[in-house]
Amino acid sequence: MTSPPVRTQQFDSRDPAAIHRFLSTMYDPRLRIHSRNGYRLTHRRVDTGSFAIATTRQTGQLDIGASALGGLVIGRAHTARVDRACAGSTNRFGPGDVFLVTRPEAPCTARWQPGEVELCVLDLSVLAQVATAAPARRPGQIRFTDLGPADAALARQWRNTTSFISEVVLNNPTTSAQPLVIGNAARMLAAAALMVFPNTAFTEPTNADRHDANTATLRRAIAFVEEHAGRDISAADIAGAAGVSLRAVQLAFRRHLGTTPMAYLRRIRLGRAHNDLVRADPGRETVSAIASRWGFASHSRFTARYHASYGVPPRETLNA
Template sequence: MTERVRVNLDTPRAAPVELTDADAIEQLLSDSYSSMRVRSRHPARLRYQRVNGGSFALDTFEQSAVLDVRVEPLQTIVVDRSTTAGVHARRGADISRYDSGDLFLAALPDQPYTARVMPGRIDACVIDLALIARVAATAPGRRPEPVRFVGLDPLSAELAAHWWSTRCYVAELLNNSEAAASPLIVGSAARQLAAATLTAFPNTALTEPTVADRCDASTATVRRAVAYIEGHATDDISIADIAAAAHVSIRAVQLAFRRHLGMPPMAYVRRARIDHAHRDLVAADPAATTVGAIATRWGFANHSRFTAVYRKTYGVTPQTTLRND
């Protein structure tokens, strides 16, 4: 009888599954990515695990035999790393071979593809197109077309290494149950992954401010943006949210903050949150809470970094504030 295993993609961390039935392997991978056909000339064993971040997922799968796959368009961005398994991929007329350590996009979102996957391990990252669009958004109303990826391989080895280090960092965050429960931390991690993907792979995202953006980079824009940030510091807000609240493009709000405050908008968000963390430390009972719990509440996953930034801002450690106030 065919094994029937369906991974619940809505759970933060699905338990690892191990399959030996070819039809069950095909069904599992179809559920996780897109409809596909999976064939193997020899008995195959597949071990699969997914860690879900909402708008993205981190997958690991390892198989014991050569798998031939034919995949329908993904409608997502899937970044693969051939950790120990080689991959021979065909997308349209393009034929590529990837060896251990190589990073690549599985295919363009609307492009079917076929691949032969050798025994070994693949680490994958699945990213919603909506998340990519939010991070890459520029000049709303002036550039309505979506961002498109125009290449499947990283622009450089350095950018590929940066992408992989970002994924490792995000995986470490999601392995920490306290951090994984914080919407601020998971939201920030999602945007870091999307930004690293846009940086690493060729795409059509606009990167330079337009003339209109430069005109909009005013003190009035900063005031509107700051008011929104201060009123939404507890929320998982993005640069796109800030720009929308200020009624300008993302590039305009970025330029305005650099021009008038000397920092990026998200740095101002972090400063606002550390101010809220300071207030919580002052008001907290040291017998009932910890510095780590307050840091996590305000989106600081790295408690050592939180301590360093806090000390630079207030001249004392957060532990001192918690004890004395």
């Protein structure tokens, strides 16, 4: 499975018309922007297809109205103050604060004071790869019930997650070119968003899920994982291949193996990376390149996991 190439877009302008065209194209065709004075806007956006992370700074006071932002848009104020009105409530955010800009497809307005903000735009389909919205057999749409984080510790987790993905994944040409790494990063963001912001996702299995969490389900799931470990697959893909719900396949792995579907997939990929290290020419290959090919973005984390499993650092296997 291939994924679209990661694209970096940079924009810098003092022309209000050009700024409006750019932001409307990026976020909302019906976007409204008003400023009493001239201002400058700089914008850097790294877009992977399934998610994008943008850092944008402006020097004026902007009144912004959005009708329907595409995807789930999560803001993080770096140095700016933002007053956001949505669904009858108004909130003020300052440096360090994390917030949902609005609910998907819901209008909002914001007053953005001079400074920098970070925006993470997440495709809604990624949410369904890590959670489901209702106890019914057919997944529903997940709704967010609050636009702020559940608590300060979870807000800090969101900041740590986006910082890791920006610095370790997107700023490294080796990892950002690997579909498995990008897929893992998208699901990491989705799982973090569902943990940080209150929502209607269900995680507890139903009676039907418990019935389906049997060894036959596990065998089908394992066969799919082992055959498709080199592709960007999610827990939802594993469940679909096994013919059960997401919660059922999660329960099957927990009940019979004491792990999760994605942790089992990482174990299989670690073994494939080990095989590549054994066969690789150390003059042509590197540990980082092999690790990222199998979905491991962090060299240090891969090294620690490999050492724990094989008793030696991966570089020793490569150079043997």
